[in-house]
Amino acid sequence: MWEAIAANRRRSLLLITLMGLILLTFGACLGIFAAVQLGGGQETVSSNVILTGGTFGTLAALLIWVALWLTAVFQGDRILLRAAGAREMSALDDGRLGNVVDEMTIAAQLPRKPRVYLVEDPSPNAFAVGRKPENAAVAVTSGLLRLLNRDELQGVVAHEIAHIHNLDVRFMTMASVLVAGVELMSRGVLRGLVHGGGGRRTGGSRKGGGLPLLVIVVVFAILAPVAVRLLYLACSRWREYLADACAARFTRYPDGLASALEKISVDTSSLRPEKTAGALAPLYIINPLEKLSLAGLFATHPPTQNRIMILRGMGGRAGYVDYEAALRKVEGQKLRLTALEAAARADESVEARGPSAEPEPREKSIERAQKVNDLLDRFANYLILPCACGIRIKVPPNLERDEISCSRCDRVHVIPHAKRVQEAIAGVAVLGQALAGAKAVEAKAAALRYERREEGWEAFRCECGQTIQLGPGFPLDYTVCVACNRRIELKAGREKNDPEVVVNPSS
Amino acid sequence: MATLLLAAVVFGGVLLVIVIWFVSMYNDLVALRNMVKNAWAQIDVQLKRRHDLIPNLVETVKGYATHEKETLENVTRARAAAVSAEGVGAQSQAEQTLSGALGRLMLVVEAYPDLKANQNFLALQEELTSTENKVGFARQAYNDSVMRFNTKIQTVPANIVAGAFNFTAEEFFEVQEEAVREAPKVSFS
Structure with missing residues (x-):
């Protein structure tokens, strides 16, 4: 356990240093560039100008870093909790949640019980904040409380407590500040170049030393945020694995967390990415933005499927050694978790317990x-x-x-078929043809058409027999049949709050 | 002369490093031993909590389950024995008896649907489950920290410091039977 934290800390320090270096180098580059530009763009740039510019740039970057970091340190928890709409739980609210947090505090040997917050939100999720274990908080959504039984809630809370225990929050705050700083600077540079660059170039006085520097700055402005973000995300992911391992160790019941993750991932229909600020995503137990992430590379969390497979694959054991073995089976040898290895070396395999006495209703x-x-x-x-x-x-x-x-x-x-709707439209089209004589081609192009009857889930049949289902928030006005590849136009049904929309099938 | 001075400086430096290393190692060991003590205290706290909950539980059950006098008396007696028990061995024995009595009480309660619908009883039940869990987790944390401490003082290089300052291996909280370690399997549904 302590070995894990120590390894964690070493690696974190390395990453923070790397990210900080990127930020400062970026600042220095920017400073030199600015100095050269202001210096009148002479053919030969004196080393003096470079030195002053570089120093100023570095100092400015450092200032941004410190300012952002201080805000995060003094306001971070409160901002995050407020952004999530959390309110502190009193002892009267939900005895079960408070008790489960108590239990995990004991299991993790935290110096103090974290404060417990409740977020009124139907989607099941949880997160932890607080840089010090003495002053941390765990927030849980009301949806999570409704969805999970005691063992599963325990697993989720254990995962969050593990984040506190492993000092993940401190590191992630630091790292996200660096990400924000670099992104801030690069956005400023790019905007400045787009708006100010053209006018300056037409002036004709800037040439020579400016151009290669400009290229370097632009390359930096584009690459630095990506590099920093990738570093940040990579460690965010392995920290999730470590927190899962700790949760299994604390609860002695990996199936609890596994089952919770299954339930939560089945329930993703209620995840609302637009409501969750991007900065909050890595804090949650399941990434609420998962649907939006492009690829595994840009994910803050490892795939939930893998996490479940690892937890389920621990074979009735609950130690770090067992988690590591299961992790290797799922992820292969390529993934190396230094912290987890260190923990596993100092640990023995422990037996998992059975489910607690509370069965699912x-x-x-x-x-x-x-x-x-x-x-x-x-x-x-x-x-x-x-x-x-x-x-x-x-x-x-x-x-x-x-x-x-x-x-x-x-x-x-x-039984709703696309066919009949299509026939009706064809009939109208024939009528239209007789009247206007010219729109036949267009009517044939829109061969398949389906009028939505309601806003919820609904299904219809394509002409080829394939069933097509539409979700409540289906955004497009057409869909393509997976079997016959034909395009099917969709028409919104009459909405309750908008009775004036008149459906005109021939339009 | 200069060589002698250099030798003295080098020697002093090495000595200083050794002393610093020694001090930090000693501090680590003390911190670990304190964790063990804390964990032990936590077990005690949770056991006390359980003792405090039982009179309330007995009172609540008494109002509904009028025919279970004997079971209730058993619980009360086991609690009294656990409270007054001295020493690790006697205490764990008494706690084991108490857990058994509580388990039987919870089985008996199954036959009283009115009681099971009582809000007060449900809250007590949740408290009891949680306390049983806490006892289990506290014991688990205690054993974890004992293992960490013992491993540390038995391995090179910390064993040198441990030997010099008389750090001795702590005992694990072993439980004779499954019943106590598992914190009684009380069926609450």
Whole structure:
């Protein structure tokens, strides 16, 4: 454990130094460039100018760094908690959460129990803030409390406590300050060049020494933020793994966290990336912006799937050694976690405990099983029609009927096909052709068309028989059938709050 | 003369480094030993908490489960024995008995749906579960820190300092039976 923290600290120091060097070099470059520009752009640049410019630039960068860092240190926790809309829990609120935090504080041997905050948010998530273990806080969303049972909540809280215990928050604050500083400077430079560069060049007096420097500055302005960000993200990811390992060790029950991660990742429908500030993302237990990240390289968290596989693959053990072995199985030898290795060396394999005595309520487990089933059916192209009597009718993709009756209440449901909508439109098109005589080509181009009836989930059949499902927030006005590759125009149904929209199928 | 001075400086430097190393090693050991002591104190705190919870629990259950006098008396007696127990061996024995009695009480409670719907009882139940967990985690933390301390004082180079200042290996909190270490399997549903 202490070995892990020590290794963590060494590596963090190295990374911080590297990032700081990038920031300062960037500042120096900028200073020299500015000095040369201001100096009148002589053919020969005296070393004096370079020296003063470089010093000033470095000092300016250092100043930005210190200023940002001080803000983060004195205001960081509060800003983060406020940005997330968290309020502190009192002893009366939820005994279970407070108790679980207590338990993990004991297991991790933290000097003090962290403050507990609640975020009113239906999406399940949690994060930790605070640079010192003596003065840290754990925030949990109300959605998480509703979704998880005691063991799972314990796993999540243990993960957050591990972040506090490993001093991750301190490091991530420092690192994110550096990222912000570099990005600030590069944005300033690029904007300055775009707006101010043209006018200066037409002046004709700037030439010679300025150009190569300009190239260096521009290259720096483009590459430095990327480099710093990559460094930052890489360590953010291995810190997640280490926190998972600690959570398993603290709770002696890796399945708790694994199960929590599964539940949370199934529940991603309620994740709202637009509501989460980008800076908060690495703090959460599951990245709320995961859908937006381009590739693994730019992810703050390791893929949740891998994390679950590792935790599930610990084979009834809960030590660092066991986590490391499972990690190697999933990630291969390529990933090296110095801190974890150090922890594993000093540790023995420990046995995991069984689940605690609180089983999942029956209704909840049924609901969860149903969700998983729905997901599978959707992949198998089944169409799900919810009937008013509460039954969910599953229509197989090859059923050649237009209507189906409910097996419980005999209500007749129309199976939505894209075909019939298309026929109706074709009819209108023929009418339009007779009237105008010219729009036939266009009507044929829009061969398939589907009018959305509601705003929620809905499904329809393409002409080729493929079932197509649309989500509540489907943004496009067309979709492409995966089976026959045809384009299907979508038309929004009448919205409740906007009755004036008149649907005109021929337009 | 100059050579002698140089030798003295080098010797002094090496000595200084050794002393600093010795001091930091000693401080590390003291810190580790204090962690062990803290962890032990934490177990005590949690056991006390459990003792404090039991009278409340017994009172609440009494109001509903009128036919379970004997079970309740067993719990009360086991608690009294645990509170007055002296020494690690006797204490862990008494706690074990208490855990058993509590486990039986919780089984009996299953037969009283009114009691299980009582908010006060539910809160107590959560407190009890949590306290049992805390006892378990405190014990786990204690054993972890004992292991760390013992490994440290038995391995080179810290064993030199440990030997010189009489740091001796601490004992693990071993539990005779599964029942105590696992913190009784109380079914709460």
